[in-house]
Amino acid sequence: MASFIVRRLIASIFVLFAATFLMYILVSLSGDPLEELRTSSAPNKAELIEARTQLLNLDVPAPLRYFLWLGGLFRGDLGISIQNQSVNALLSNALTSTLTLVTTATVVAIVLGITVGIISALRQYTGFDYTVTLIAFLFFSLPIFWVAVLLKQYGAIQLNSWLADPTIAIPAIVLISLIAGVLWMSLLGGAWKRRLIVFGVATVATAAVLTYLSATQWFADPSIGIVVYAALVIGIAFGMTAISTGLRNRKALYAALAVAVLGIALYFPMMNYILNGMTLGFFVLLIVLTVVVTGAIGWFFGAPDRGPVIRTAILVGVFAAGLIALDKYMSYWEAYANSSRIRGRPIATVGASTPGLGGNFWVQGIDLYTHLLLPTIAIVLISFASYTRYSRASLLEVMNQDYIRTARSKGLTERTVVVRHAFRNALIPITTIIAFDVGALVGGAVVTETIFGWTGMGRLFVDALRVADPNPIMAFFVVTGTLAVVFNLIADLVYAALDPRIKVG
Numbered sequence: 001m002a003s004f005i006v007r008r009l010i011a012s013i014f015v016l017f018a019a020t021f022l023m024y025i026l027v028s029l030s031g032d033p034l035e036e037l038r039t040s041s042a043p044n045k046a047e048l049i050e051a052r053t054q055l056l057n058l059d060v061p062a063p064l065r066y067f068l069w070l071g072g073l074f075r076g077d078l079g080i081s082i083q084n085q086s087v088n089a090l091l092s093n094a095l096t097s098t099l100t101l102v103t104t105a106t107v108v109a110i111v112l113g114i115t116v117g118i119i120s121a122l123r124q125y126t127g128f129d130y131t132v133t134l135i136a137f138l139f140f141s142l143p144i145f146w147v148a149v150l151l152k153q154y155g156a157i158q159l160n161s162w163l164a165d166p167t168i169a170i171p172a173i174v175l176i177s178l179i180a181g182v183l184w185m186s187l188l189g190g191a192w193k194r195r196l197i198v199f200g201v202a203t204v205a206t207a208a209v210l211t212y213l214s215a216t217q218w219f220a221d222p223s224i225g226i227v228v229y230a231a232l233v234i235g236i237a238f239g240m241t242a243i244s245t246g247l248r249n250r251k252a253l254y255a256a257l258a259v260a261v262l263g264i265a266l267y268f269p270m271m272n273y274i275l276n277g278m279t280l281g282f283f284v285l286l287i288v289l290t291v292v293v294t295g296a297i298g299w300f301f302g303a304p305d306r307g308p309v310i311r312t313a314i315l316v317g318v319f320a321a322g323l324i325a326l327d328k329y330m331s332y333w334e335a336y337a338n339s340s341r342i343r344g345r346p347i348a349t350v351g352a353s354t355p356g357l358g359g360n361f362w363v364q365g366i367d368l369y370t371h372l373l374l375p376t377i378a379i380v381l382i383s384f385a386s387y388t389r390y391s392r393a394s395l396l397e398v399m400n401q402d403y404i405r406t407a408r409s410k411g412l413t414e415r416t417v418v419v420r421h422a423f424r425n426a427l428i429p430i431t432t433i434i435a436f437d438v439g440a441l442v443g444g445a446v447v448t449e450t451i452f453g454w455t456g457m458g459r460l461f462v463d464a465l466r467v468a469d470p471n472p473i474m475a476f477f478v479v480t481g482t483l484a485v486v487f488n489l490i491a492d493l494v495y496a497a498l499d500p501r502i503k504v505g
Helices: 002-030 045-056 062-074 087-122 127-141 144-163 170-188 192-215 225-244 250-274 280-302 306-331 333-337 361-399 402-409 414-442 446-452 457-466 470-498
Strands: none
Touching (some): 062 470, 087 127, 087 446, 087 457, 127 170, 144 361, 170 192, 225 414, 250 280, 361 414, 402 414
């Protein structure tokens, strides 16, 4: 393994050297950084041209200029832009902005796309499968700029107007309830009698919940509360156990329920005392403690086969802690929405934050969420389609293999066949897609960033390319090229972890 990694890293260094050299030459031939000054009518035009020439070493031939730039790269200095700004600072701001946006969107798209794709494969040729296929192709075909504009109109402008009086109309309740009933009926499947029962229960339950939310004006001042929280974490304990190990594994179920009970017991202390005065460092510490404590509970309950039990306990603990954090965020929603800077229109349409907002950790978190919401949805809708189609096709191919039929003939449960045998091998081609996508996404979603006012990597690259500014372009290329190489190396290592037949040597 170590030999393989070293060989790949050495090869990657030579690839990056060749790629950056070629890119630098192409950038130097693509435009003239002095064109703006040559056409200027400034009385000191000659002095300005001379100053920029010295600043960017334009009097040095491009091949030799590359090595001057490379020497600065080794020193950690990416040079100066045409506007006489440090490229290091420009790159730091752009990379932070893009990672904030892209990381959230990528994680949501991967989890949602793979989950829906797997369910679609397991429900092949059903109404649910056909509907998912139609929606996936629809999203894949939509132009991102059109999606972004629609989101600003309906996801922000009209939604903000509705939040002033968040009452759900009766026709909307009926329509949403019927859609929910059809969705649950399609997901659970089975005989028609069972489907109709699921449809009726889901429709009535959805209608009751929506009616309650409308009558209590819940969206104006949302909260979860101890009763709903307790029901949710107990449901999560059973659901995670069913997915992770199966409900027959009583040790995993008992560990999950113990974590759920601990979450319920800590609800009021966390909401009223521990989470007050929160800082980012303390928040990270609480996440680590959640993993450690729930892992210890899984270890205590799990002997002799502790691995699956620990995994189940940690998953339940993360979701239980996440619900408490979500409820704490909700408790500040009304104050945030009615603050002087927001003035009752909380869903943002532009920028990464509200200038001069102030507030504590939770208010700042809500502000980040409201600014991330629309651009994240725009990226997720486009990425969701490809992940859904790839995961569906990959799982269908695996499910037709001989070893799957052998596993079923041995009497293994369908959950064990899908989760332990099929899902793991189905992830191999998806890993390749994710590795390529991460490098591309960190390169910046240019259209999305432009429409929603995010000054990220895409904007940095396009703005620099427009004026033939070489140093920001090369900084962009170094980051994206390095990430592409690193994530392809990680993909190779993941292959070996998922399939023992693959030898990295």
